[in-house]
């Protein structure tokens with residue numbers, strides 16, 4: 001790449017003016033009711049009939065040797081006998097179908113016998129014993145509470161995620177329940193849209209959507225270790241976000257974590273996260289695809305559990321973001337959901353979440369999915385453009401969207417399946433397009449990451465071509481917190497990026513510290529902003 005890319009710690013540049021150092025249930029009679037927390041089992045009377053409540057002076061209610069896990073153990077009935085899930089080959093080829101192949105989730109297995117991907121298959125017949133309204137009400141009743149583990153947006157859907165795990169084994173930071181932001185000004189000003197939303201999955205414990213999957217994976221590892229299974233540590237290859245999430249959840253459970261990072265290809269903020277959380281960090285002179293290759297070899301030799309999304313457990317957590325979007329729209333289905341794609345697990349996770357909601361009667365359709373890639377790392381886009389002919393991995397070039405600098409995505413088959421079954425589209429974004437989109441979005445009050453800039457570029461292109469209509473309800477998935485990628489914003493607003501106009505740069509103005517100089521620049525500024533200017 002021609003310019004000095006901010007995502008490389010070695011190449012981070014600093015502008016002179018930024019004085020910043022570099023860088024109601026209807027159960028069948030024989031099934032007991034799954035647990036509703038109090039609020040929904042005993043709905044309150046309408047406000048007109050309510051008596052004024054005495055103000056309670058709250059005192060600590062728990063004795064010192066008790067906590068919310070103990071409370072959950074006492075209060076939450078166990079439904080492990082009602083619902084179950086297992087690993088099965090992902091979308092097996094019917095011609096060599098080995099229909100009996102399945103594995104318990106307590107086994108350590110990442111690939112099917114044929115070498116293909118696995119999927120977590122739920123006992124849909126058991127889940128169907130309850131109707132769509134039942135599930136909607138159950139999930140809604142758990143939002144915003146602190147009841148263990150349902151205070152988490154992931155574990156509030158526990159029956160659909162890891163139904164058999166003991167609540168006591170769950171490792172959670174009450175992740176999920178991320179805000180769905182109405183992008184009023186951005187939609188109106190730049191796209192003429194009135195129903196545009198940004199799902200802020202990056203406003204999360206470690207600043208990315210990876211928390212949703214990692215709580216599930218690390219919880220299962222916690223369970224396996226209690227069962228004395230041979231898991232000494234958990235490892236991943238990462239472009240920065242998976243390693244941050246893995247190290248935080250492992251640290252919280254006291255489990256060793258090992259992370260393989262491509263040297264000088266992730267942001268400083270992302271590098272600091274596993275270091276601070278006590279992970280064993282290997283910085284390797286290769287790219288993400290090289291790291292991925294190595295971690296797969298290592299985890300097949302050593303008792304290190306693989307935490308990348310090749311491991312289908314992760315996607316069970318990530319799919320809850322799709323369910324959450326429906327929930328936040330009062331179970332109305334948006335027209336479009338746009339997701340930036342790299343290793344390509346997340347686009348399938350979204351598909352799976354939406355599909356389960358349809359299959360189980362919570363909604364009657366699913367949205368169309370768009371996967372957005374950086375043009376510098378676009379193997380899925382090329383595959384889509386070729387009419388889904390033979391897939392070819394690419395050598396991924398540097399991109400400001402550094403977390404998706406991936407040329408050989410492990411979940412390519414899952415992504416293709418998700419897109420084909422959702423009438424989906426793949427788009428790409430050049431470096432200039434994604435940085436401009438990020439800057440424009442930020443100028444309307446967001447503070448997004450470059451990957452979200454990739455997704456917004458896809459939206460801009462699909463709006464311009466008329467594929468996405470002005471009134472289409474559209475959700476752009478924001479995958480990481482912008483604060484992890486400040487160097488890219490500094491580079492852009494400094495206009496220090498080679499071959500990039502940085503059209504929306506807003507550099508600070510250096511002014512002499514005297515009244516006249518300050519008044520002078522302010523008057524010129526106010527004039528430029530006045531309506532008659």
Ligand SMILES: Cc1ncc(COP(=O)(O)O)c(C=O)c1O
Nearest residue numbers: 341342343344345346403479480
């Ligand atoms: C911030 C960010 N956005 C998007 C992605 C892409 O997700 P996936 O790899 O599941 O396609 C990743 C990781 O790959 C990421 O870290």
Ligand SMILES: N[C@@H](CCOP(=O)(O)O)C(=O)O
Nearest residue numbers: 238239240241242308309343
């Ligand atoms: N962006 C990811 C790349 C690895 O993806 P994964 O979902 O397979 O773990 C990261 O942050 O490492």
